[in-house]
Amino acid sequence: MARVRTVAVIGGGIAGPVTALALRKAGIEATVYESYPAPTDGVGGAIAVAPNGVAALDIVGVDLPRAWPIHRQVMSIGHKRVQLPALAGVGPLQMIHRRDLHQSLASSVEINYGKRLVDAVPGRGGVTAVFADGDEIRADVLIGADGVHSTVRRLIDPAAPGPRYTGMLAFEGRSPLEVPEEPGTMIFAFGKRGYYLYGPTPGGGTTFGINLPHPPLTITSARAVPPAKWTETLLETYGEDSPGGDLIRRLPAGELTVNGALHLMPPVPHWHRGRMVLVGDAVHAPSNSSGQGASLSIESAVELAQCLRDFTDVGEAFTHYEGLRRRRVEKVASRAARTNGVKAPGPVGKALLPILMPIFMRIAMNPERVLGPEQRYRIDWVTDLRSAAA
Numbered sequence: 001m002a003r004v005r006t007v008a009v010i011g012g013g014i015a016g017p018v019t020a021l022a023l024r025k026a027g028i029e030a031t032v033y034e035s036y037p038a039p040t041d042g043v044g045g046a047i048a049v050a051p052n053g054v055a056a057l058d059i060v061g062v063d064l065p066r067a068w069p070i071h072r073q074v075m076s077i078g079h080k081r082v083q084l085p086a087l088a089g090v091g092p093l094q095m096i097h098r099r100d101l102h103q104s105l106a107s108s109v110e111i112n113y114g115k116r117l118v119d120a121v122p123g124r125g126g127v128t129a130v131f132a133d134g135d136e137i138r139a140d141v142l143i144g145a146d147g148v149h150s151t152v153r154r155l156i157d158p159a160a161p162g163p164r165y166t167g168m169l170a171f172e173g174r175s176p177l178e179v180p181e182e183p184g185t186m187i188f189a190f191g192k193r194g195y196y197l198y199g200p201t202p203g204g205g206t207t208f209g210i211n212l213p214h215p216p217l218t219i220t221s222a223r224a225v226p227p228a229k230w231t232e233t234l235l236e237t238y239g240e241d242s243p244g245g246d247l248i249r250r251l252p253a254g255e256l257t258v259n260g261a262l263h264l265m266p267p268v269p270h271w272h273r274g275r276m277v278l279v280g281d282a283v284h285a286p287s288n289s290s291g292q293g294a295s296l297s298i299e300s301a302v303e304l305a306q307c308l309r310d311f312t313d314v315g316e317a318f319t320h321y322e323g324l325r326r327r328r329v330e331k332v333a334s335r336a337a338r339t340n341g342v343k344a345p346g347p348v349g350k351a352l353l354p355i356l357m358p359i360f361m362r363i364a365m366n367p368e369r370v371l372g373p374e375q376r377y378r379i380d381w382v383t384d385l386r387s388a389a390a
């Protein structure tokens with residue numbers, strides 16, 4: 001069978017552009033199609049890229065000049081604080097505004113905007129992608145990098161599971177309040193009624209993120225709620241926390257970013273079918289508690305491209321890709337699910353908090369065992385996977 005020459009990548013978030021860059025490096029022509037009508041700043045404020053994600057980005061020649069390193073991570077529960085030991089010989093987490101990450105990616109790869117995939121028709125030796133505007137394009141392979149609400153996942157398997165709501169809505173802001181923390185510190189805070197995280201921002205103020213326990217709400221409905229009303233709701237949950245309450249109170253009007261429902265993907269039975277395959281959140285969103293969603297998406301994008309480079313048979317390439325990735329991503333997801341249980345205390349979870357917290361602390365105190373395998377993962381781009389497998 002002829003080697004793959006053309007690839008249509010659906011989704012211009014994080015996994016899509018990285019897949020296209022890696023395919024290009026592998027000598028395969030890739031075009032990215034994104035449903036948004038124009039470039040956006042990306043959803044939400046800041047995002048942490050883990051050392052494994054930074055290393056995978058390096059393979060495709062993307063660096064993060066506007067990121068700031070996190071050298072110190074602290075767990076705060078009520079008045080107790082525990083500093084998480086750093087992993088020896090591993091670089092720091094890199095915090096970056098999504099708009100800067102998107103700019104770094106979009107400057108390296110062309111994205112076709114206003115192209116919402118609605119269908120895909122398999123044909124002889126390829127797939128025809130059908131877009132909402134009536135356009136159709138044909139490629140040897142179609143890659144779904146279209147996020148947790150993936151259309152490609154449904155096209156591959158109409159019975160595929162959908163994303164699961166974690167029970168939390170996400171908010172972000174940059175408060176002018178200065179917290180007494182060293183630059184490069186990130187605090188993971190378990191307040192009286194909810195979880196939040198914060199840290200000093202280079203240039204002043206404090207960047208914070210909130211995971212508010214809340215019944216499910218679509219992003220459109222969440223954004224339709226007046227910001228002042230959200231501030232009131234957030235203060236009901238975090239008002240008594242320090243500095244959580246003050247971070248919210250000092251936030252200028254209109255500066256609250258509503259990121260909407262936090263989801264995770266349960267294991268996806270079918271990662272590929274025929275000439276269609278999934279990458280990124282579309283197939284393995286581990287919930288934001290892992291701090292690995294973006295990094296795993298970047299890794300998967302690079303390894304998928306490597307498989308298409310090294311295996312001439314598409315089916316073999318996809319099987320090898322799933323073999324490389326599935327165990328790893330599902331392990332990270334199960335760790336994150338345990339943390340989520342602690343972060344979203346419902347009536348039962350709240351009662352369990354004193355029991356869950358020491359367990360969580362023990363995990364947190366041994367990051368080498370938990371985080372080592374996640375953050376030390378490095379892709380060997382040079383090795384030919386087919387020869388290695390043989």
Ligand SMILES: Cc1cc2nc3c(=O)[nH]c(=O)nc-3n(C[C@H](O)[C@H](O)[C@H](O)COP(=O)(O)OP(=O)(O)OC[C@H]3O[C@@H](n4cnc5c(N)ncnc54)[C@H](O)[C@@H]3O)c2cc1C
Nearest residue numbers: 011013014015035048116117146147170280281292293294
């Ligand atoms: C509040 C929040 C905080 C987070 N913080 C972190 C963090 O600190 N560290 C971390 O590693 N991860 C974090 N994550 C997770 C991270 O954002 C995701 O793992 C990452 O964005 C996945 O990238 P992706 O490209 O697979 O999906 P996305 O970034 O969701 O991109 C998918 C793209 O596909 C497009 N699309 C969808 N459907 C179609 C269609 N039919 N046709 C064409 N285009 C389509 C969408 O418009 C979107 O642009 C966080 C997530 C949230 C919600």
